[in-house]
Amino acid sequence: MPESTVDAPDGPIDAVLEVPSGSxxxxxxxxxxxxxxxxxxxxxxxxxxxxxxxxxxxxxxxxRGGMVRCVTRTFRELVRRDGRSVDDLNAAREMLLARPDCDGAVAVVGFCMGGGFALVMAPKGFDVAVPFYGLLPRHLDEALDGACPIVASFGARDPILRGAGPKLSTALERLDVPQDVVTYPGVGHSFANQFPVGPAAPLLRVVGMGYGAEQSEDAWRRVFAFLDAHLPSPPAEPGGLPPKAPGD
Incomplete structure (x- = not known):
C-alpha cells in the first residue's frame, strides 16, 4: 500500500494514501x-x-513515538478536543485539499478512538463526519455546535458506549445537523473492524466486541449513500463511471 507523509505543524508524520483509478x-x-x-x-x-x-x-x-508512547496522549487530546492530534488531522485535510485530484470536498471517517476524533473534527472544516462507535465528546451540544452532516454507527451490545447512538441523534436534532445515526442489534464495539483474533474471537463476542459482517456491510451502504448525498459533488466511480446506487 502506498506510503505518504503529512506535513503537520509539529513536523511530518507518516500516512497511507490511496487514490482511485481514473482521472x-x-x-x-x-x-x-x-x-x-x-x-x-x-x-x-x-x-x-x-x-x-x-x-x-x-x-x-x-x-512520533509509536503506539505505546502515544496512545495515552492521543486519548487525552481526544477528550480535550485539542492538541497535536487535532492539528495532524487538520493538516491531513489540507493536504487533500491541495491535491489537484481532490475536488475540494473532504470527509472524515474514524473507528473507536478515531470515531471520537471524527466527531471532534465535525465542526472544524470537514464536509461530512463518519464516526463508527466513536466516544461522544463531553458537553455534547457545545462540542458539535456548527458540525457538518454526520452519519454514525453503533452496536447495541457495545459495553463502552451504551445509549450513545440515541444520545448523539437527539443532540444533532437539537442542533439541526443533518444526520443518519443507527444502532445495530446483535453486535457490539468494533463490529466493522476485522482483527486477526484467531481463537480469541468467541471471547471478544462475549464481552461485546467482534466483527459483524451483515451489520458492517449495511453501515458502509449507509455511509456511501450519505457521502453521495451530502458532499458537494458525488464521486465518479473509478474509470469515470457514474456513482453506484446505494447497495450496489
Missing part, C-alpha cells in the same frame, strides 16, 4: 485509525474507500 477529480476522505494504529484492517478500509471513488488518506497519529 478524477474526486472528493477526499481522511481516515482516523483506532487505538491499534495503522493496522492491516485500517489499511484495507482505506483501500475500500478509495475503490469507491475517494482520494483517501490515513495519517498515523502515533508517528
Amino acid at each position: 478524477g477529480p474526486w472528493p477526499g476522505v481522511v481516515v482516523v485509525h483506532d487505538a491499534l494504529g495503522l493496522s492491516r484492517d485500517i489499511r484495507a478500509i482505506v483501500r475500500r474507500i478509495a475503490d469507491r471513488g475517494y482520494v483517501t488518506l490515513a495519517p498515523d497519529l502515533y508517528s
Whole structure:
C-alpha cells in the first residue's frame, strides 16, 4: 500500500494514501485509525474507500513515538478536543485539499478512538463526519455546535458506549445537523473492524466486541449513500463511471 507523509505543524508524520483509478477529480476522505494504529484492517478500509471513488488518506497519529508512547496522549487530546492530534488531522485535510485530484470536498471517517476524533473534527472544516462507535465528546451540544452532516454507527451490545447512538441523534436534532445515526442489534464495539483474533474471537463476542459482517456491510451502504448525498459533488466511480446506487 502506498506510503505518504503529512506535513503537520509539529513536523511530518507518516500516512497511507490511496487514490482511485481514473482521472478524477474526486472528493477526499481522511481516515482516523483506532487505538491499534495503522493496522492491516485500517489499511484495507482505506483501500475500500478509495475503490469507491475517494482520494483517501490515513495519517498515523502515533508517528512520533509509536503506539505505546502515544496512545495515552492521543486519548487525552481526544477528550480535550485539542492538541497535536487535532492539528495532524487538520493538516491531513489540507493536504487533500491541495491535491489537484481532490475536488475540494473532504470527509472524515474514524473507528473507536478515531470515531471520537471524527466527531471532534465535525465542526472544524470537514464536509461530512463518519464516526463508527466513536466516544461522544463531553458537553455534547457545545462540542458539535456548527458540525457538518454526520452519519454514525453503533452496536447495541457495545459495553463502552451504551445509549450513545440515541444520545448523539437527539443532540444533532437539537442542533439541526443533518444526520443518519443507527444502532445495530446483535453486535457490539468494533463490529466493522476485522482483527486477526484467531481463537480469541468467541471471547471478544462475549464481552461485546467482534466483527459483524451483515451489520458492517449495511453501515458502509449507509455511509456511501450519505457521502453521495451530502458532499458537494458525488464521486465518479473509478474509470469515470457514474456513482453506484446505494447497495450496489
